[in-house]
Every structure is written in structure tokens, then in C-alpha cells.
Amino acid sequence: MLSNAYFENIQPHYAFLHEPTFRYYEAQLLSSPTAFSDPVASSKPLFFLNMVYAVGAHIVPGYQHLAEQLYSSAQLYPEVLFIDNLEAIQAILCYAMYSLRSLKGPSLWKLSGLALRQCIELGYHRSAKRGPSRRDPLHVELSKRVFWVAQGIDVAYALRLGRPLGIQLNEVDAELPLDINDSQISILGIQGTPRTSADGVPTVMSNAIHVMRLRQIWARIHTLVCSADASQHTNWETHRASFIQLRADLDQWRATAPEPPPRHGQRLSIFSTRAWYELNYSGSILNLYRSQLAEDKNTPDNIFIDCMEAASFVCREYRRQYVGTNIKPTWSTLHLIAEAWDGAAPYRDIFEVLASHTMSMIVSRSMQSQPLPDGPTLADASEREAVTRWISNIDDTGMLNVFDDLLAGFVGDFGPYGMSQVEL
Structure with a gap:
């Protein structure tokens, strides 16, 4: 139940794990617990099992009391973090998923920065086509996933906290992951044809890839309006054209959003839903124009109106999504929904x-x-x-x-x- 909750509500948004690999660990645990008697061989599976269950316990109603116990159990298997490899980055991102909704755990800013630096150290920010590689197809795909998830968390908090990006997009040429179901990827190769157009049938990766595309736009917004030289415009027309292009890209992103993935259990997160796309489109409009509203007295009326409508929608929709439902808020949305915290009211x-x-x-x-x-x-x-x-x-x-x-x-x-x- 807890792992199903994770893979239906978290994985479609932050797809840095390979579900068949996790299900293999899970099947081993359920069918032959003695297979985990070797502490060295079982350290990695038991870490990921406990962390995924801990995140699932945070979002399933009535199981929050187990989350901290499962999280503590995962700390008994720290060996997965000792080697600079793909699994270590996945482990850091598991901590990030736990910290999204927990009073405990390291800060998301620090976790995303650590994951991003390890990705860069291993070259995951560079194109997989640059030269011959000894990595198998599954490793190649997962390396792209962990990089773009880490980059996405980093840029989200850079915008929110006014901090610099961990890496600029002009330093990145890594491809986005293939838009293909997890079951079609293995160490032996890629089976089937990836989805390549917006009108194709969505896969388990479609929503996650669309989130990655939005984070790329956010990184460009950050560079345009938040960086140290953002106010040093030498060419106003070029600067204005950048705003127009980013707005067009946001509109295109919104128009090509894939359908939400099929769901078998109850909805426990707004991730990968139409509401999430609309909320983040509106939030992106505010991020794009906020500095312009404050600094440019000649801002057109239509931009003021767009921002007013976007702000109004964000307030109303967050309230509708969270208040009176089973969906647990992330820290980034808590201050819109202060009803969930008496001290903030x-x-x-x-x-x-x-x-x-x-x-x-x-x-x-x-x-x-x-x-x-x-x-x-x-x-x-x-x-x-x-x-x-x-x-x-x-x-x-x-x-x-x-x-x-x-x-x-x-x-x-x-x-x-x-x-x-x-x-x-």
C-alpha cells in the first residue's frame, strides 16, 4: 500500500527511481526475507525500501506515525551514500522526497545542491552522445532522470528563496529522459518506441518530463530576472523580446500538458494533475513579471491584469486542493493554506x-x-x-x-x- 501510494503520487512527478528495480527488491523481501541476512548485500535494497515506505506513510491518511520510524530504519543502511555513484544520488533524492512534507530531514536546498554536484561530478549534465560509454541503457536513462530532477528542485528553490542556480543551462547539454514506460527499459536495452509528440499516448514518464521542461523555463526566468546582472540591460528591445519568448514558451508548455497518469488508489498529491499544471503556469506568470511590475512604470495594462488573475487563481485553487481533503501539503504551499497550521493563522x-x-x-x-x-x-x-x-x-x-x-x-x-x- 505504501509503495503503491509513492509510485502513483510521487514518482510521476519526480521520476528518479526505476519501479521494476524497486519491485524486485520488494518481491525479494516478501518472498524470502533470509535473502537480506547479508548486511552488505542487503544495505542498498533495505535503504530504498524504507525510504519509499516512509514517504508513502507521509501521504497515506492514518499512517503518518510510521513515517519517522521507517525513516529512522533507513538510517541503519547508510552505505548507499558512501560511493559517488547513481544510487547515492537516488538516495539523496529520496531524502528530498521525505523532506518535502516532514518536520525532520535535511533542507531541500542543501539536498538538491548535493545531488546536483554529484551529478556534475559524474558528468550527468553532459550529453550521453558525446562519446562511447560503458553505461548500460538503464543506467543512461536513470542518470538523465536524476540530473533533471535535482536541477528541477534546485531551480524551484532558487526562485523561491532568491538564491543562485546550482548550474546554468548554458553549461548543460544532457538530453531529457526517454518518454517511455519503466517496464520497457532494462540493462539489456530499450524495448518499444518512446513517445515523441504531445498527441502520443502518455507513459509513466510523460508528466515527469513535462515538469522537467517547466523547470528549464524557470531556469531561464531566473537568469533573466533574478541573476546579478539581470538589471544591467544594454539592449532594452532584446530584454523585452526575452520576456515575450518566455511567455510564449509558458503558453506552449501549458497547451501541451499530457493527460494525468491512470490511478488505481485515491489521489494523495496534486502532482501530475491538471490542477498542478494550471497552478504552476499561473505561478510562472508571476515569477516572470514580478520584477517588471515593480520596476517598469510603462508595464502594459494586460500584464497587470494577467498577474492579478494568476495570483487570484493560485490563492483560490490551492485552498480548493488542500483544505478539507486528504492531500498533505508540501512546505512550499503551506503558507497558502495556513488553516493547516494554527500558529500561522x-x-x-x-x-x-x-x-x-x-x-x-x-x-x-x-x-x-x-x-x-x-x-x-x-x-x-x-x-x-x-x-x-x-x-x-x-x-x-x-x-x-x-x-x-x-x-x-x-x-x-x-x-x-x-x-x-x-x-x-
């Missing part, structure tokens, strides 16, 4: 009031012909009381000192408009 509530009053100020400036009401209203008094309560709740969590000045001024500066006046 005051920040959410204060933000919503701030946003509402900001919108109200904008509306009031555009309605100069209508006089504003004088003096505080009942809504003002109730809102002030509510904000005071929220600040008290923040104080209880021990995080007030960061916001003392901001919130003290904010409470005294409420305008006359209530939250219901503007729908965000």
Missing part, C-alpha cells in the same frame, strides 16, 4: 486585512467624487479588536518581536472600509 488573517484595505485605498482614490465617511465605524472597531487578538496569538507563538513596529502602526491606521468591500 494570525499571519494569514492580518495579511487578508492588509490586502483588503490596500485594495480599498486604491478604489477610494479612483472614486474622488464620492466623499469618504468621517470617523471610525463599527467595522473599524470590530476589526481593531480582531487584529489585537491576532497579534496576541502571534505573541503566544514567540514571534512578535519581528513585527512589533509594523503591527503597532498598522492597528492605528485602519481605514473606514471593511473586508467585505473588496473580494480578493
Whole structure:
């Protein structure tokens, strides 16, 4: 059950494992446990079995209590990390999958960086066609998978945290993995014909490859708007053309999204779903234009409208996907869904009031012909009381000192408009 949950909900998005290999380990364990009596020979299988089960336990309702035990069991077999090889990178990425939803485990930023550096050390960022290789077909495909998964996590957190990329795309010529089912790849060769067009029948790799393509676009967005020389545009027309091209690539990416893979169990993640594609398309629009909105006073109105619609969709869709469902959030989406964490709720509530009053100020400036009401209203008094309560709740969590000045001024500066006046 736990491994099925992993391969139906995580693997279609982060496809760095080879399911037939894992199922072979699993079958051995179930049929002849004595085969694992040799601690040296069994170290690698037992590590991957425990880690996959640990991630599965995190996402299957009612099994979260097992996740930490399984994770701890995996630590009994650290030998897989001792050699700089493909399996070591897969092991690091297993840790990353666990850290996506866990309070424990190393940071995703550090894990993706470590995995990426090991990929580079082994030459996985370079084309497999560069020369003769002693690697078998399965190894070749998995080396492409682990590199692009590590690169994808790295660029996602570089954008989110404002940090530099672990590797620039101009240093990479590795091909994307073949769009083919795991069952058609072995050490002996490739069986069957890979999917090569958007209208072909999706495979177990189709969604993962489409995610890799999006991360490539994100890396280009990062270079355009986040790098140290992003503001040193010597040619404005060329710079503008880059934005236009990236937007066209995003639209093309959205239009060619494959159908979600077939599912036999319940949906426990939004990975590889139509909702995920739409959310990340909207998020990409915001990443692309955010700096332009802040710095360029001549930004066209249609870009402002696109960004407003994208932000609105992200807020509404994340709430719809996570609140009241069995799907467990990743850390990167938790702050949109603060209902899942009581300690974060005051920040959410204060933000919503701030946003509402900001919108109200904008509306009031555009309605100069209508006089504003004088003096505080009942809504003002109730809102002030509510904000005071929220600040008290923040104080209880021990995080007030960061916001003392901001919130003290904010409470005294409420305008006359209530939250219901503007729908965000």
C-alpha cells in the first residue's frame, strides 16, 4: 500500500527511481526475507525500501506515525551514500522526497545542491552522445532522470528563496529522459518506441518530463530576472523580446500538458494533475513579471491584469486542493493554506486585512467624487479588536518581536472600509 501510494503520487512527478528495480527488491523481501541476512548485500535494497515506505506513510491518511520510524530504519543502511555513484544520488533524492512534507530531514536546498554536484561530478549534465560509454541503457536513462530532477528542485528553490542556480543551462547539454514506460527499459536495452509528440499516448514518464521542461523555463526566468546582472540591460528591445519568448514558451508548455497518469488508489498529491499544471503556469506568470511590475512604470495594462488573475487563481485553487481533503501539503504551499497550521493563522488573517484595505485605498482614490465617511465605524472597531487578538496569538507563538513596529502602526491606521468591500 505504501509503495503503491509513492509510485502513483510521487514518482510521476519526480521520476528518479526505476519501479521494476524497486519491485524486485520488494518481491525479494516478501518472498524470502533470509535473502537480506547479508548486511552488505542487503544495505542498498533495505535503504530504498524504507525510504519509499516512509514517504508513502507521509501521504497515506492514518499512517503518518510510521513515517519517522521507517525513516529512522533507513538510517541503519547508510552505505548507499558512501560511493559517488547513481544510487547515492537516488538516495539523496529520496531524502528530498521525505523532506518535502516532514518536520525532520535535511533542507531541500542543501539536498538538491548535493545531488546536483554529484551529478556534475559524474558528468550527468553532459550529453550521453558525446562519446562511447560503458553505461548500460538503464543506467543512461536513470542518470538523465536524476540530473533533471535535482536541477528541477534546485531551480524551484532558487526562485523561491532568491538564491543562485546550482548550474546554468548554458553549461548543460544532457538530453531529457526517454518518454517511455519503466517496464520497457532494462540493462539489456530499450524495448518499444518512446513517445515523441504531445498527441502520443502518455507513459509513466510523460508528466515527469513535462515538469522537467517547466523547470528549464524557470531556469531561464531566473537568469533573466533574478541573476546579478539581470538589471544591467544594454539592449532594452532584446530584454523585452526575452520576456515575450518566455511567455510564449509558458503558453506552449501549458497547451501541451499530457493527460494525468491512470490511478488505481485515491489521489494523495496534486502532482501530475491538471490542477498542478494550471497552478504552476499561473505561478510562472508571476515569477516572470514580478520584477517588471515593480520596476517598469510603462508595464502594459494586460500584464497587470494577467498577474492579478494568476495570483487570484493560485490563492483560490490551492485552498480548493488542500483544505478539507486528504492531500498533505508540501512546505512550499503551506503558507497558502495556513488553516493547516494554527500558529500561522494570525499571519494569514492580518495579511487578508492588509490586502483588503490596500485594495480599498486604491478604489477610494479612483472614486474622488464620492466623499469618504468621517470617523471610525463599527467595522473599524470590530476589526481593531480582531487584529489585537491576532497579534496576541502571534505573541503566544514567540514571534512578535519581528513585527512589533509594523503591527503597532498598522492597528492605528485602519481605514473606514471593511473586508467585505473588496473580494480578493
